[in-house]
Amino acid sequence: MALKHDPRALLRALFEAAVRRAQPAHVLPAWLPAPPRGRTLVLGAGKASAAMAAVVEAAWPAHRPLHGLVVTRYGHTPPGVGGGRITVVEAAHPVPDQAGWDAAQRMLALTQGLTADDLVLCLISGGGSALLPLPQPGLSLADVQAIGRALLLSGASIDEMNTVRKHLSAIQGGRLAAACAPAKVITLAISDVPGDDPAVIASGPTVPDPTTCAEALAIVQRYGIEVPEVVRDAWRSGRWETPKPGDPRLAGAEVHLIATPWDSLCAAAEAARQAGLAAHLLGDDVEGESRTVGQVHAALARSVARRGQPWAGPCVLLSGGETTVTVSGPAGRGGRATEFLLGCALALQGEPRVWALAADTDGIDGSEDNAGAFVTPDTLARARAAGLQPRAYLEAHDAYSLFAALGDLLVTGPTHTNVNDFRALLVL
Numbered sequence: 277m278a279l280k281h282d283p284r285a286l287l288r289a290l291f292e293a294a295v296r297r298a299q300p301a302h303v304l305p306a307w308l309p310a311p312p313r314g315r316t317l318v319l320g321a322g323k324a325s326a327a328m329a330a331v332v333e334a335a336w337p338a339h340r341p342l343h344g345l346v347v348t349r350y351g352h353t354p355p356g357v358g359g360g361r362i363t364v365v366e367a368a369h370p371v372p373d374q375a376g377w378d379a380a381q382r383m384l385a386l387t388q389g390l391t392a393d394d395l396v397l398c399l400i401s402g403g404g405s406a407l408l409p410l411p412q413p414g415l416s417l418a419d420v421q422a423i424g425r426a427l428l429l430s431g432a433s434i435d436e437m438n439t440v441r442k443h444l445s446a447i448q449g450g451r452l453a454a455a456c457a458p459a460k461v462i463t464l465a466i467s468d469v470p471g472d473d474p475a476v477i478a479s480g481p482t483v484p485d486p487t488t489c490a491e492a493l494a495i496v497q498r499y500g501i502e503v504p505e506v507v508r509d510a511w512r513s514g515r516w517e518t519p520k521p522g523d524p525r526l527a528g529a530e531v532h533l534i535a536t537p538w539d540s541l542c543a544a545a546e547a548a549r550q551a552g553l554a555a556h557l558l559g560d561d562v563e564g565e566s567r568t569v570g571q572v573h574a575a576l577a578r579s580v581a582r583r584g585q586p587w588a589g590p591c592v593l594l595s596g597g598e599t600t601v602t603v604s605g606p607a608g609r610g611g612r613a614t615e616f617l618l619g620c621a622l623a624l625q626g627e628p629r630v631w632a633l634a635a636d637t638d639g640i641d642g643s644e645d646n647a648g649a650f651v652t653p654d655t656l657a658r659a660r661a662a663g664l665q666p667r668a669y670l671e672a673h674d675a676y677s678l679f680a681a682l683g684d685l686l687v688t689g690p691t692h693t694n695v696n697d698f699r700a701l702l703v704l
Contacts, residue, residue: 283702284650286551287633288686290544290592290700291647295637297543298466298535298693300328307464307534308332311340314393317459318344318362319383319452321408322401322478323369323638324466326353327692329362329399336361345386346399347379347407352638352690370428370643371421372409380410380447387452390459398452398461402468402638402694404478405438410447412516414506420444423496423503430499431602433563434469438479440501442518443492443511445479449518452481454525461529467536468638468696470561470597474531484526485518536560537596537695540637544594544700553702554591562597562697566612567619567670569599573632574623577701581629589629589703598696601642601673608674611642612697614649618675620701621651622666628653631702635686638694641676647688648698649679658682 296302318332325346336342344362349369358364367376390396411420423444427437442449453461461482469476475483489511496503510516519526537560545555558576562569577593579585599612613634624630635641635648652658659666659682669678679685 281551281704283631283652283704287631287650287700287702290547291633291635291698293547294540294544294695294698295691295693297540298637298695300324300331300693303534304328304331304464305335307532308335309395309397309462311337312393312395312460314391314395315341316395316397317386317390318342318346318397318399319386320346320399321404321481322466323349323352323403323690323694324401324692325399325404326357326364328401328464329364330354330357332397332399333360333362345379345383347376349403349407352692354692367407369403369406371424372406372417374417376407376409377417380408383452384410384447384455387455390456392458394459396456396459396461398463398482400463400478400481401466402478402696404481405441405448408445408447408481410445412444412446412510415444415504419504423501426501429603430501431565431600432495432499433600434598435476436495438476439487440492440495441479442485442487443489443516444507448479448481449485450480450483450523450526451519453483453529454519454523457525463529463531464534465531466693466695467533468694470563472533472536474533482529483531484521484523486521489514489517535693535695540695540698541594541596544698548592554587556587556591556593558593558595560596562595562599564599566599566601566615570616570619571623573699573701574620577630577703578624578627580703581627591703593701593703595699596695596697603673608669608672609644609676610673611636611644611676613641613647614675614679615670615673616699617649617651618666618670618678621655622670624651626653626656629704632700633686634697634699637691637696637698639688639691644676645687646676646685648686650684650686652684655682655684
């Protein structure tokens, strides 16, 4: 059929619609509470926290007390933000650093002396787990960094990783909210996790934690991750247990999800329909090994393209969630999105009617400079014509290098929000 759409431009427009739906300036103002009788303290962590803080500061009455601290990833502070009533600091992600540790200590110090007349407004988004690395006594930053790196390479799910993180932390897993008592705590959260569980987003610093030390120990044993003996002792004894549901210190805490992956997928679907395409949402909580998920998406797209089943084309297939990449040896460059796409491209086998885009909605795929990449019907042919072997790149976890060589990377820079993976397969 003759192409009615520019596939790359259309796919990028769908991604941009998803990101726009999750922008703090769009979603946050409607959730702002009224100023309290006392002071308002703003605390926050995550890739969107600086943008969220800017919205709060702009909307908050100038004559009402407001101060606070948020920490975001290096390079994720929007232009012109900072220097106001809410301090913005930057720290490392996904492996934490001293700047994050210092910020976490400063946050806990700010909670001292709060009263029942005060309000703590917590601005939480994805990435907060690494940005608030305040280890339990007896743990060093190097210990937490080593465990974090091992988790990232293990193939563990985000729920599993954050269960471990919460039980190493002196601020996550509800501990920040407990430190704020007796002040009122209201959390405004942008979800980046499958299932939108507030206890998992940024390791839930203001949310009661249903997971346990015993579960954290089982996870590191399952994935063969070494932890210091002080950790094993604390977990076996329950000494580092987190505040649980029903803890009176968190009784009045509120949590509101102001943006979710599903919201963003629906925005992309509406943009597709406005372009004259049917849109089918496969789910916002897709998990699994990135390359395998790519293969499954490819099989579905090929069925649509070749048989008109389970849907007729032209259409777009949309999904979100958080896949994983398990690395057992030396690895090249790439993140979840590019690994998904290379697995997808190999399974599509040059299907002439299918294009694809996968990207992280924060603008950074893993630790690279791209948000994601594109797959076209001639991706494999162009790679082989250039002397590149796509399967070898996949086995080396080096998908970034392949897509960079083909000129198919999607580079957006930080988006100042984060609702996790975005995937779109276009069947024309």
